[in-house]
Amino acid sequence: MARIGPCRMTTGLLIVGHGSRDPNANTEFESLVAAYRATRPDLDVAHGYVELARPSLADALRELAQRTDSVVMLPLFLFAAGHVKNDIPLALSQARQDFPAVRFTVANALGVHPNLVELAFERARASLEGVREFAKTAVVVVGRGASDPDANGDFCKVVRLLAEGREIGWVVPCFVGVTRPLFEETVELVARSRPERIVVVPYFLFGGRLITQIREQVESFQARYPWIKTELAPHLGIDDRLIKLMDERLHEAMEGERPLPCDTCQYRVPVSAVTGKVGGLKALLWSLRHGFTHAQAMPHVHAHRPLAKHVLVCGNADCADAGSITLIATLRRLIKETGRELDIRVTKTSCMGRCGEGPTVAVYPDGIWYRGVKETDAKELIEEHLLGDRLVSRLVDNIMQ
Numbered sequence: 318m319a320r321i322g323p324c325r326m327t328t329g330l331l332i333v334g335h336g337s338r339d340p341n342a343n344t345e346f347e348s349l350v351a352a353y354r355a356t357r358p359d360l361d362v363a364h365g366y367v368e369l370a371r372p373s374l375a376d377a378l379r380e381l382a383q384r385t386d387s388v389v390m391l392p393l394f395l396f397a398a399g400h401v402k403n404d405i406p407l408a409l410s411q412a413r414q415d416f417p418a419v420r421f422t423v424a425n426a427l428g429v430h431p432n433l434v435e436l437a438f439e440r441a442r443a444s445l446e447g448v449r450e451f452a453k454t455a456v457v458v459v460g461r462g463a464s465d466p467d468a469n470g471d472f473c474k475v476v477r478l479l480a481e482g483r484e485i486g487w488v489v490p491c492f493v494g495v496t497r498p499l500f501e502e503t504v505e506l507v508a509r510s511r512p513e514r515i516v517v518v519p520y521f522l523f524g525g526r527l528i529t530q531i532r533e534q535v536e537s538f539q540a541r542y543p544w545i546k547t548e549l550a551p552h553l554g555i556d557d558r559l560i561k562l563m564d565e566r567l568h569e570a571m572e573g574e575r576p577l578p579c580d581t582c583q584y585r586v587p588v589s590a591v592t593g594k595v596g597g598l599k600a601l602l603w604s605l606r607h608g609f610t611h612a613q614a615m616p617h618v619h620a621h622r623p624l625a626k627h628v629l630v631c632g633n634a635d636c637a638d639a640g641s642i643t644l645i646a647t648l649r650r651l652i653k654e655t656g657r658e659l660d661i662r663v664t665k666t667s668c669m670g671r672c673g674e675g676p677t678v679a680v681y682p683d684g685i686w687y688r689g690v691k692e693t694d695a696k697e698l699i700e701e702h703l704l705g706d707r708l709v710s711r712l713v714d715n716i717m718q
Contacts, residue, residue: 329361329385330567331377333392333405336366342525343370346393349522349555353563361385367400374405378412387420388412389570391563395433395461395522396468397426424570429471432558434478437518444516444548455487455512456480459500459531460520462492469496472520486512493527500531504538504547514546521552522559528552625660626703629679630690632665636675640692641665644676647695652703661703671714678712686714 332353334346347364354362361384365377372380381388390409392401409421427433441456448454458479460472473490480488487510491503498506500517507515515538519531532549539547553559630636630645648663655661671677671688678687680702690698690712701707 327386328359328571329363329381329388330357331381331388331390332362332364332563333374333390333394334364334366334370335394335400336368336370337523337525338369339525339529342523345523345554349393349559352555353560356560356564367404374408375411378408379415382412382416382419382421385419387422389422389424389567391424391567391570392426393522393563394426395520396428396463396465396471398463398465398468401426402465422570422573424566427559427562427566429474429478430562430565431478432562433553434475436553436556436558437475437520438479438483440550440553441516441518444514444550448514450513451484452486453513454485455489455507455510455515456485456518457500457504457507457515458488458490458518458520460490460492461527462495464495475520486510493531501534501538504534508538508542508545512545514548516548516550518550519552523554524552624662625657626662626683627681628661628663628703629666629669629681630663631667631669631671631675631677633668633672635668635672636677639675641676644678644690644692644695647692648699651695651699655699655704657704674714677714687712688714 332350334343337343337346343366350362350364354360361381363377363381365372365374367374378388378390390405392405394401405423409423412419413421437458445451445454456479458476460469463469469492472492476488476490487507489503489507491498491500493500504515504517517531517535519528521528535547535549539545628648630641630648632641632645642665645663645665649658652658652661652663669675669677669679671686674688676688676690678690678698679685680687683702685702685708687698687709694709694712698709698712701709
């Protein structure tokens with residue numbers, strides 16, 4: 318029987334932007350979406366925003382799912398931080414419940430890529446023309462800044478790659494907010510090295526209020542240091558190299574070639590630099606949140622929900638001194654020997670708040686905490702609790718009683 322009504326397109330592409338209070342920034346994003354749409358007539362291309370603008374991510378995703386058989390979400394974010402690791406997967410989870418017949422896939426964020434490194438340098442190039450001695454020139458690259466160490470680390474890697482082989486005197490990273498070093502303190506430090514010229518490169522895809530803020534800070538600095546020629550380069554903006562990178566990320570997602578970048582993700586907890594922020598019970602909750610939100614996105618090389626058991630072992634100093642690192646290794650080895658490593662996950666956490674009584678182990682979704690668990694207890698814990706669903710009562714923490 319012939320289908321009544323408009324023909325249903327096979328694949329939809331939802332390009333996801335952050336959103337801005339500055340309408341010009343949103344217009345610039347939508348211009349890029351239009352430019353990319355023109356290169357892909359085979360796709361139903363739409364856009365949505367995580368916040369501050371419309372259509373919202375949820376509304377755009379719902380509308381696209383109603384008219385396509387499959388949807389690919391392309392986060393137009395330079396790096397994978399909170400929005401990419403949490404907000405987008407959570408919206409995707411809801412869409413999968415609402416549209417079980419539609420296949421959903423999420424592409425990686427743009428990330429560290431030669432196209433973006435070259436584009437950033439090209440934006441700085443106009444200010445570098447005519448410079449005879451690069452050794453007396455400083456390039457200050459300004460990023461947004463995030464609470465996610467992955468994103469901040471990737472930004473610093475981009476800056477390092479920009480510096481490679483160019484013999485510029487100083488190429489330094491800084492941030493406009495959230496984390497340090499901040500832009501204003503960075504240019505003050507650079508000024509002490511007595512450069513003749515400073516080129517400020519805003520590592521942003523689009524304009525907006527933050528670009529305006531950086532421009533005002535550059536003007537203020539120039540007024541205080543008139544003997545240092547200081548210029549603000551353009552932000553990245555629309556460029557063929559960006560469109561080619563979008564194509565690359567889309568291809569990876571559709572072919573299932575690459576997982577999300579989770580190697581040092583703060584939601585996996587064991588990054589020592591964030592233990593103060595991700596300690597105790599919060600460490601457990603963030604770890605479990607990582608398991609839920611990331612499982613909604615791309616295939617992973619490390620296991621996520623649905624997990625039969627998620628074993629969290631404190632790796633902080635006190636428990637580590639008591640043997641928790643060896644315990645973790647033994648648990649992982651023995652679980653692998655059972656062939657259950659894909660649905661029984663062992664995660665090292667930061668402090669779980671039971672110092673002096675460790676090593677501390679928690680098993681979820683059961684919500685059972687154990688204390689004083691030794692390496693010699695690993696086999697019993699696996700056989701009794703993880704495989705047999707029977708508590709090892711002698712090790713149960715008294716907070717459970």
